Amino acid sequence: MSKIVTGATMSLDGYIAGPGESGFDLLFQWYGNGDVEIPSASPDVPPIRVSAASAGLVKPEWESTGALVVGRYLYDMTNAWGGRHPMDVTTVVLTHQRPDDRPEDDENFVFVTEGIEAAVTRAKEVAGDKNVVVNGGQMARQCLEAGLLDEVGVELVPVVLGGGKTLFGELGATPVEFEGPVAVVEGTGVTHLRYRVKK
Amino acid sequence: MSKIVTGATMSLDGYIAGPGESGFDLLFQWYGNGDVEIPSASPDVPPIRVSAASAGLVKPEWESTGALVVGRYLYDMTNAWGGRHPMDVTTVVLTHQRPDDRPEDDENFVFVTEGIEAAVTRAKEVAGDKNVVVNGGQMARQCLEAGLLDEVGVELVPVVLGGGKTLFGELGATPVEFEGPVAVVEGTGVTHLRYRVKK
Numbered sequence A, B: 001m002s003k004i005v006t007g008a009t010m011s012l013d014g015y016i017a018g019p020g021e022s023g024f025d026l027l028f029q030w031y032g033n034g035d036v037e038i039p040s041a042s043p044d045v046p047p048i049r050v051s052a053a054s055a056g057l058v059k060p061e062w063e064s065t066g067a068l069v070v071g072r073y074l075y076d077m078t079n080a081w082g083g084r085h086p087m088d089v090t091t092v093v094l095t096h097q098r099p100d101d102r103p104e105d106d107e108n109f110v111f112v113t114e115g116i117e118a119a120v121t122r123a124k125e126v127a128g129d130k131n132v133v134v135n136g137g138q139m140a141r142q143c144l145e146a147g148l149l150d151e152v153g154v155e156l157v158p159v160v161l162g163g164g165k166t167l168f169g170e171l172g173a174t175p176v177e178f179e180g181p182v183a184v185v186e187g188t189g190v191t192h193l194r195y196r197v198k199k
Helices: A052-063 A072-077 A079-083 A116-127 A137-145 B052-063 B072-077 B079-083 B116-127 B137-145
Strands: A004-011 A015-017 A036-038 A048-050 A065-071 A090-094 A109-112 A131-135 A151-157 A176-186 A191-197 B004-011 B015-017 B036-038 B048-050 B065-071 B090-094 B109-112 B131-135 B151-157 B176-186 B191-197
Touching: A004 A137, A036 A052, A048 A052, A052 A065, A052 A176, A052 A191, A065 A072, A065 A116, A065 A137, A072 A079, A072 A090, A090 A116, A109 A116, A116 A131, A116 A137, A131 A137, A176 B176, B004 B137, B036 B052, B048 B052, B052 B065, B052 B176, B052 B191, B065 B072, B065 B116, B065 B137, B072 B079, B072 B090, B090 B116, B109 B116, B116 B131, B116 B137, B131 B137
Parallel strands: A004 A131, A004 A151, A065 A090, A065 A131, A090 A109, B004 B131, B004 B151, B065 B090, B065 B131, B090 B109
Antiparallel strands: A004 A015, A036 A048, A151 A191, A176 A191, B004 B015, B036 B048, B151 B191, B176 B191
16 A cells, blocks of 8 residues: 655764755765665766665665655755656655746646645655655655654664754654664665654 | 773654653653563662563673763762662762762762763773763763764664754764664664764
8 A cells, every 4th residue: 555654864863964954975875885776867866876785675665656745945955856856756846836947747746835735645646556755854744743654764874963954853743653663774884764653 | 892882762853852851751661661671770760671682782781881971960860870870880970069968989979070081081990891881962972072982872762752852962073973883683662773983
Protein backbone atom coordinates (compact mmCIF):
# COMPACT_ATOMS: atom_id res chain seq x y z
CA MET A 1 0.00 0.00 0.00
CA SER A 2 1.14 3.50 -0.71
CA LYS A 3 2.98 5.15 2.18
CA ILE A 4 3.81 8.75 3.02
CA VAL A 5 7.46 8.92 4.04
CA THR A 6 10.05 11.54 4.79
CA GLY A 7 13.75 11.36 5.33
CA ALA A 8 16.75 13.50 6.01
CA THR A 9 20.47 13.29 6.47
CA MET A 10 21.17 14.39 10.02
CA SER A 11 24.24 15.24 12.06
CA LEU A 12 25.03 13.44 15.30
CA ASP A 13 23.63 16.44 17.18
CA GLY A 14 20.39 16.48 15.27
CA TYR A 15 20.81 19.05 12.51
CA ILE A 16 19.78 18.61 8.88
CA ALA A 17 21.60 21.86 7.99
CA GLY A 18 24.36 23.65 9.86
CA PRO A 19 24.36 27.32 10.90
CA GLY A 20 23.64 29.60 7.92
CA GLU A 21 22.91 26.65 5.58
CA SER A 22 26.44 25.27 6.15
CA GLY A 23 27.66 21.73 6.61
CA PHE A 24 26.16 20.13 3.50
CA ASP A 25 29.60 18.96 2.34
CA LEU A 26 29.96 16.97 5.56
CA LEU A 27 26.34 15.81 5.77
CA PHE A 28 26.31 14.49 2.22
CA GLN A 29 29.76 12.89 2.05
CA TRP A 30 27.97 9.54 1.86
CA TYR A 31 26.48 10.59 -1.50
CA GLY A 32 29.94 10.30 -3.02
CA ASN A 33 31.99 7.82 -1.01
CA GLY A 34 30.99 4.55 -2.65
CA ASP A 35 31.08 2.51 -5.84
CA VAL A 36 27.42 2.05 -6.65
CA GLU A 37 26.02 4.74 -8.89
CA ILE A 38 22.40 5.77 -8.55
CA PRO A 39 21.41 7.80 -11.61
CA SER A 40 19.92 11.28 -11.46
CA ALA A 41 17.16 12.50 -13.75
CA SER A 42 18.14 16.12 -13.10
CA PRO A 43 20.39 17.90 -15.60
CA ASP A 44 21.83 19.91 -12.69
CA VAL A 45 22.43 17.16 -10.13
CA PRO A 46 25.09 14.50 -10.77
CA PRO A 47 24.38 10.86 -9.96
CA ILE A 48 25.29 9.83 -6.45
CA ARG A 49 27.88 7.11 -5.79
CA VAL A 50 27.22 5.34 -2.53
CA SER A 51 28.44 2.25 -0.74
CA ALA A 52 26.87 -1.09 -1.64
CA ALA A 53 25.19 -1.20 1.76
CA SER A 54 23.63 2.25 1.30
CA ALA A 55 22.57 1.44 -2.24
CA GLY A 56 20.93 -1.79 -1.09
CA LEU A 57 18.55 0.24 1.01
CA VAL A 58 18.25 3.52 -0.85
CA LYS A 59 17.90 2.27 -4.43
CA PRO A 60 14.75 0.19 -3.80
CA GLU A 61 13.35 3.10 -1.80
CA TRP A 62 13.89 5.46 -4.73
CA GLU A 63 12.39 2.93 -7.13
CA SER A 64 9.29 2.55 -4.98
CA THR A 65 8.71 6.30 -4.92
CA GLY A 66 5.89 7.51 -7.16
CA ALA A 67 5.79 11.21 -6.36
CA LEU A 68 7.42 13.87 -4.20
CA VAL A 69 6.03 16.70 -2.10
CA VAL A 70 8.36 19.62 -1.50
CA GLY A 71 7.99 23.20 -0.33
CA ARG A 72 8.51 26.25 -2.46
CA TYR A 73 11.73 27.01 -0.56
CA LEU A 74 13.42 23.82 -1.75
CA TYR A 75 12.04 24.25 -5.26
CA ASP A 76 13.52 27.75 -5.50
CA MET A 77 16.79 26.92 -3.73
CA THR A 78 17.53 24.09 -6.17
CA ASN A 79 16.32 26.12 -9.17
CA ALA A 80 13.75 23.38 -9.75
CA TRP A 81 16.59 20.86 -10.09
CA GLY A 82 17.11 22.19 -13.60
CA GLY A 83 13.66 20.99 -14.69
CA ARG A 84 13.29 17.47 -13.26
CA HIS A 85 13.86 16.00 -9.81
CA PRO A 86 16.85 13.61 -9.54
CA MET A 87 14.50 10.79 -8.47
CA ASP A 88 12.73 11.00 -11.85
CA VAL A 89 9.21 11.46 -10.51
CA THR A 90 6.60 14.18 -10.57
CA THR A 91 7.23 16.73 -7.83
CA VAL A 92 4.27 18.38 -6.12
CA VAL A 93 5.28 21.84 -4.91
CA LEU A 94 3.33 23.41 -2.07
CA THR A 95 3.38 27.16 -2.64
CA HIS A 96 1.39 30.31 -1.90
CA GLN A 97 1.55 31.34 -5.54
CA ARG A 98 2.47 29.31 -8.61
CA PRO A 99 5.63 30.51 -10.36
CA ASP A 100 5.18 32.78 -13.40
CA ASP A 101 7.65 30.85 -15.54
CA ARG A 102 5.55 27.65 -15.45
CA PRO A 103 2.18 28.19 -17.08
CA GLU A 104 0.87 24.60 -16.76
CA ASP A 105 1.32 21.65 -14.45
CA ASP A 106 3.24 18.96 -16.30
CA GLU A 107 4.82 15.58 -15.62
CA ASN A 108 7.73 17.30 -13.87
CA PHE A 109 6.00 19.71 -11.50
CA VAL A 110 2.52 20.19 -10.07
CA PHE A 111 1.76 23.26 -7.97
CA VAL A 112 -0.66 23.16 -5.07
CA THR A 113 -1.73 26.21 -3.07
CA GLU A 114 -4.38 24.73 -0.74
CA GLY A 115 -2.10 23.37 1.98
CA ILE A 116 -0.27 20.19 2.94
CA GLU A 117 -3.28 17.86 2.84
CA ALA A 118 -4.14 18.91 -0.70
CA ALA A 119 -0.50 18.53 -1.74
CA VAL A 120 -0.26 15.02 -0.31
CA THR A 121 -3.61 14.01 -1.83
CA ARG A 122 -2.43 15.22 -5.23
CA ALA A 123 0.88 13.37 -4.83
CA LYS A 124 -0.94 10.15 -3.90
CA GLU A 125 -3.02 10.41 -7.07
CA VAL A 126 0.18 10.71 -9.09
CA ALA A 127 1.98 7.95 -7.16
CA GLY A 128 -0.72 5.30 -7.45
CA ASP A 129 0.52 2.19 -5.65
CA LYS A 130 3.94 3.70 -5.07
CA ASN A 131 5.03 5.81 -2.09
CA VAL A 132 4.99 9.56 -1.63
CA VAL A 133 8.20 11.13 -0.33
CA VAL A 134 7.87 14.44 1.51
CA ASN A 135 11.04 16.53 1.53
CA GLY A 136 12.20 19.51 3.51
CA GLY A 137 11.90 19.94 7.28
CA GLN A 138 8.93 22.30 7.14
CA MET A 139 6.95 20.00 4.84
CA ALA A 140 7.82 17.00 7.00
CA ARG A 141 6.69 18.92 10.09
CA GLN A 142 3.36 19.93 8.55
CA CYS A 143 2.81 16.38 7.36
CA LEU A 144 3.53 14.92 10.79
CA GLU A 145 1.30 17.49 12.51
CA ALA A 146 -1.55 16.71 10.10
CA GLY A 147 -1.27 12.99 10.92
CA LEU A 148 -0.38 12.14 7.33
CA LEU A 149 3.11 10.74 7.85
CA ASP A 150 3.73 6.97 7.96
CA GLU A 151 7.51 6.65 8.13
CA VAL A 152 10.62 8.68 8.72
CA GLY A 153 14.13 7.82 7.63
CA VAL A 154 17.22 9.25 9.26
CA GLU A 155 20.63 9.03 7.62
CA LEU A 156 22.80 9.70 10.66
CA VAL A 157 26.30 10.95 9.91
CA PRO A 158 29.22 11.23 12.34
CA VAL A 159 29.64 14.98 12.44
CA VAL A 160 28.59 17.55 15.04
CA LEU A 161 27.40 20.84 13.52
CA GLY A 162 26.62 22.69 16.74
CA GLY A 163 23.54 24.48 15.41
CA GLY A 164 21.22 24.89 12.45
CA LYS A 165 17.94 23.37 11.35
CA THR A 166 16.49 20.34 13.15
CA LEU A 167 14.70 17.37 11.62
CA PHE A 168 11.13 18.57 12.11
CA GLY A 169 11.82 22.22 12.98
CA GLU A 170 9.55 23.79 15.58
CA LEU A 171 7.08 20.97 15.85
CA GLY A 172 3.84 22.03 17.54
CA ALA A 173 2.41 18.92 19.15
CA THR A 174 5.30 17.19 20.86
CA PRO A 175 6.46 14.72 21.97
CA VAL A 176 5.75 12.33 19.08
CA GLU A 177 6.61 8.66 19.50
CA PHE A 178 7.75 6.34 16.73
CA GLU A 179 8.11 2.58 16.34
CA GLY A 180 11.40 1.03 15.46
CA PRO A 181 13.88 1.38 14.01
CA VAL A 182 12.28 -1.04 11.57
CA ALA A 183 15.55 -1.01 9.63
CA VAL A 184 19.16 -0.21 10.55
CA VAL A 185 21.73 -0.29 7.77
CA GLU A 186 25.35 0.66 8.23
CA GLY A 187 26.74 2.39 5.13
CA THR A 188 30.10 4.09 4.78
CA GLY A 189 30.08 7.20 6.95
CA VAL A 190 26.32 6.96 7.48
CA THR A 191 23.86 4.91 9.49
CA HIS A 192 20.45 4.52 7.86
CA LEU A 193 17.56 4.24 10.32
CA ARG A 194 13.89 3.78 9.47
CA TYR A 195 11.00 4.44 11.88
CA ARG A 196 7.21 4.17 11.73
CA VAL A 197 4.96 6.86 13.14
CA LYS A 198 2.83 5.43 15.97
CA LYS A 199 -0.86 5.72 15.05
CA MET B 1 44.45 2.19 27.62
CA SER B 2 42.27 4.54 29.54
CA LYS B 3 39.80 6.47 27.39
CA ILE B 4 37.74 9.62 27.96
CA VAL B 5 34.20 8.94 26.83
CA THR B 6 30.83 10.62 27.00
CA GLY B 7 27.37 9.45 26.17
CA ALA B 8 23.79 10.54 26.17
CA THR B 9 20.33 9.31 25.41
CA MET B 10 19.06 11.40 22.52
CA SER B 11 15.75 11.90 20.76
CA LEU B 12 15.39 11.36 17.04
CA ASP B 13 15.55 15.12 16.55
CA GLY B 14 18.74 15.50 18.57
CA TYR B 15 17.67 16.50 22.07
CA ILE B 16 19.05 15.05 25.30
CA ALA B 17 16.32 16.88 27.28
CA GLY B 18 13.01 18.24 26.06
CA PRO B 19 11.70 21.79 26.52
CA GLY B 20 11.83 22.83 30.21
CA GLU B 21 13.66 19.63 31.25
CA SER B 22 10.76 17.50 29.94
CA GLY B 23 10.76 14.20 28.05
CA PHE B 24 12.92 12.14 30.39
CA ASP B 25 10.15 9.54 30.78
CA LEU B 26 10.25 8.97 27.00
CA LEU B 27 14.02 9.25 26.62
CA PHE B 28 14.74 6.74 29.37
CA GLN B 29 12.04 4.15 28.68
CA TRP B 30 14.85 1.80 27.68
CA TYR B 31 16.14 1.90 31.26
CA GLY B 32 13.09 -0.09 32.31
CA ASN B 33 11.83 -2.12 29.35
CA GLY B 34 13.99 -5.24 29.66
CA ASP B 35 14.79 -8.26 31.79
CA VAL B 36 18.45 -7.76 32.61
CA GLU B 37 19.04 -5.85 35.82
CA ILE B 38 22.08 -3.63 36.15
CA PRO B 39 22.55 -2.74 39.82
CA SER B 40 22.77 0.80 41.14
CA ALA B 41 25.13 1.88 43.91
CA SER B 42 22.97 4.92 44.64
CA PRO B 43 20.43 4.73 47.46
CA ASP B 44 18.19 7.11 45.48
CA VAL B 45 18.37 5.53 42.03
CA PRO B 46 16.80 2.12 41.41
CA PRO B 47 18.61 -0.47 39.28
CA ILE B 48 17.85 -0.28 35.60
CA ARG B 49 16.28 -3.24 33.75
CA VAL B 50 17.27 -3.26 30.12
CA SER B 51 17.02 -5.63 27.18
CA ALA B 52 19.67 -8.33 26.82
CA ALA B 53 21.06 -6.54 23.77
CA SER B 54 21.41 -3.24 25.64
CA ALA B 55 22.92 -4.96 28.67
CA GLY B 56 25.44 -6.74 26.47
CA LEU B 57 26.87 -3.39 25.48
CA VAL B 58 26.19 -1.18 28.49
CA LYS B 59 27.18 -3.53 31.32
CA PRO B 60 30.79 -4.02 30.14
CA GLU B 61 31.00 -0.28 29.54
CA TRP B 62 29.91 0.43 33.10
CA GLU B 63 32.33 -2.19 34.44
CA SER B 64 35.22 -0.65 32.52
CA THR B 65 34.50 2.80 33.97
CA GLY B 66 36.92 3.91 36.69
CA ALA B 67 35.71 7.43 37.40
CA LEU B 68 33.17 10.00 36.34
CA VAL B 69 33.39 13.70 35.61
CA VAL B 70 30.17 15.69 36.03
CA GLY B 71 29.25 19.33 36.38
CA ARG B 72 27.89 20.95 39.49
CA TYR B 73 24.47 21.28 37.82
CA LEU B 74 24.03 17.51 37.55
CA TYR B 75 25.43 16.98 41.03
CA ASP B 76 22.89 19.40 42.50
CA MET B 77 19.97 18.28 40.33
CA THR B 78 20.39 14.66 41.43
CA ASN B 79 21.05 15.63 45.04
CA ALA B 80 24.43 13.92 44.69
CA TRP B 81 22.61 10.67 43.82
CA GLY B 82 21.94 10.28 47.54
CA GLY B 83 25.65 9.97 48.30
CA ARG B 84 27.07 7.63 45.66
CA HIS B 85 26.78 7.51 41.87
CA PRO B 86 24.75 4.57 40.50
CA MET B 87 27.83 3.35 38.58
CA ASP B 88 29.65 2.80 41.88
CA VAL B 89 32.71 4.89 41.08
CA THR B 90 34.27 8.07 42.36
CA THR B 91 32.63 11.12 40.79
CA VAL B 92 34.76 14.18 40.07
CA VAL B 93 32.56 17.29 40.24
CA LEU B 94 33.69 20.40 38.38
CA THR B 95 32.43 23.38 40.37
CA HIS B 96 33.19 27.03 41.04
CA GLN B 97 32.95 26.46 44.77
CA ARG B 98 32.98 23.21 46.73
CA PRO B 99 29.72 22.50 48.61
CA ASP B 100 29.58 23.44 52.29
CA ASP B 101 28.07 20.11 53.33
CA ARG B 102 31.09 18.10 52.13
CA PRO B 103 34.21 19.07 54.08
CA GLU B 104 36.59 16.53 52.50
CA ASP B 105 37.01 14.74 49.21
CA ASP B 106 36.23 11.07 49.74
CA GLU B 107 35.81 7.91 47.70
CA ASN B 108 32.40 9.09 46.52
CA PHE B 109 33.05 12.66 45.42
CA VAL B 110 36.07 14.78 44.52
CA PHE B 111 35.61 18.49 43.85
CA VAL B 112 37.72 20.33 41.33
CA THR B 113 37.56 24.07 40.73
CA GLU B 114 40.37 24.60 38.20
CA GLY B 115 38.51 23.71 35.01
CA ILE B 116 37.79 20.76 32.76
CA GLU B 117 41.40 19.73 32.16
CA ALA B 118 42.10 19.53 35.89
CA ALA B 119 38.88 17.60 36.44
CA VAL B 120 39.73 15.05 33.73
CA THR B 121 43.31 14.72 34.99
CA ARG B 122 42.04 14.05 38.49
CA ALA B 123 39.51 11.50 37.19
CA LYS B 124 42.23 9.70 35.19
CA GLU B 125 44.31 9.38 38.35
CA VAL B 126 41.34 7.79 40.10
CA ALA B 127 40.43 5.56 37.13
CA GLY B 128 43.88 4.10 36.57
CA ASP B 129 43.62 1.70 33.62
CA LYS B 130 39.86 2.09 33.42
CA ASN B 131 37.94 4.68 31.43
CA VAL B 132 36.70 8.11 32.48
CA VAL B 133 33.07 8.90 31.67
CA VAL B 134 32.15 12.55 31.29
CA ASN B 135 28.46 13.30 31.86
CA GLY B 136 26.25 16.25 31.12
CA GLY B 137 26.12 18.19 27.85
CA GLN B 138 28.14 21.14 29.10
CA MET B 139 30.93 18.94 30.46
CA ALA B 140 30.97 16.91 27.24
CA ARG B 141 31.16 20.12 25.23
CA GLN B 142 34.07 21.51 27.27
CA CYS B 143 35.85 18.19 27.02
CA LEU B 144 35.43 18.02 23.25
CA GLU B 145 36.55 21.64 22.82
CA ALA B 146 39.64 20.98 24.92
CA GLY B 147 40.57 18.02 22.71
CA LEU B 148 40.25 15.59 25.61
CA LEU B 149 37.41 13.42 24.36
CA ASP B 150 38.08 10.02 22.74
CA GLU B 151 34.62 8.57 22.20
CA VAL B 152 30.98 9.51 22.24
CA GLY B 153 28.04 7.17 22.66
CA VAL B 154 24.55 8.00 21.50
CA GLU B 155 21.53 6.04 22.68
CA LEU B 156 19.04 7.08 19.99
CA VAL B 157 15.38 6.69 20.93
CA PRO B 158 12.39 6.91 18.59
CA VAL B 159 10.73 10.04 19.92
CA VAL B 160 10.69 13.60 18.63
CA LEU B 161 10.81 16.22 21.38
CA GLY B 162 10.71 19.34 19.19
CA GLY B 163 13.10 21.37 21.33
CA GLY B 164 15.35 21.35 24.37
CA LYS B 165 19.03 20.70 25.03
CA THR B 166 21.26 19.29 22.30
CA LEU B 167 24.05 16.73 22.65
CA PHE B 168 26.97 19.14 22.92
CA GLY B 169 25.04 22.38 23.48
CA GLU B 170 26.47 25.51 21.89
CA LEU B 171 29.71 24.01 20.71
CA GLY B 172 32.27 26.65 19.78
CA ALA B 173 34.55 25.08 17.20
CA THR B 174 32.31 23.28 14.75
CA PRO B 175 31.95 21.22 12.69
CA VAL B 176 33.61 18.27 14.46
CA GLU B 177 34.00 14.99 12.60
CA PHE B 178 33.90 11.56 14.16
CA GLU B 179 34.85 8.05 13.04
CA GLY B 180 32.33 5.26 13.00
CA PRO B 181 29.97 4.21 14.31
CA VAL B 182 32.46 1.71 15.72
CA ALA B 183 29.50 -0.11 17.28
CA VAL B 184 25.79 -0.26 16.50
CA VAL B 185 23.59 -2.27 18.85
CA GLU B 186 19.83 -2.47 18.55
CA GLY B 187 18.17 -2.66 21.96
CA THR B 188 14.46 -2.47 22.71
CA GLY B 189 13.30 1.07 21.93
CA VAL B 190 16.87 2.31 21.62
CA THR B 191 19.73 2.17 19.13
CA HIS B 192 23.19 2.32 20.72
CA LEU B 193 25.82 4.00 18.54
CA ARG B 194 29.48 4.51 19.41
CA TYR B 195 31.81 6.95 17.67
CA ARG B 196 35.48 7.92 17.96
CA VAL B 197 36.62 11.53 17.86
CA LYS B 198 38.88 12.12 14.85
CA LYS B 199 42.31 13.25 16.08
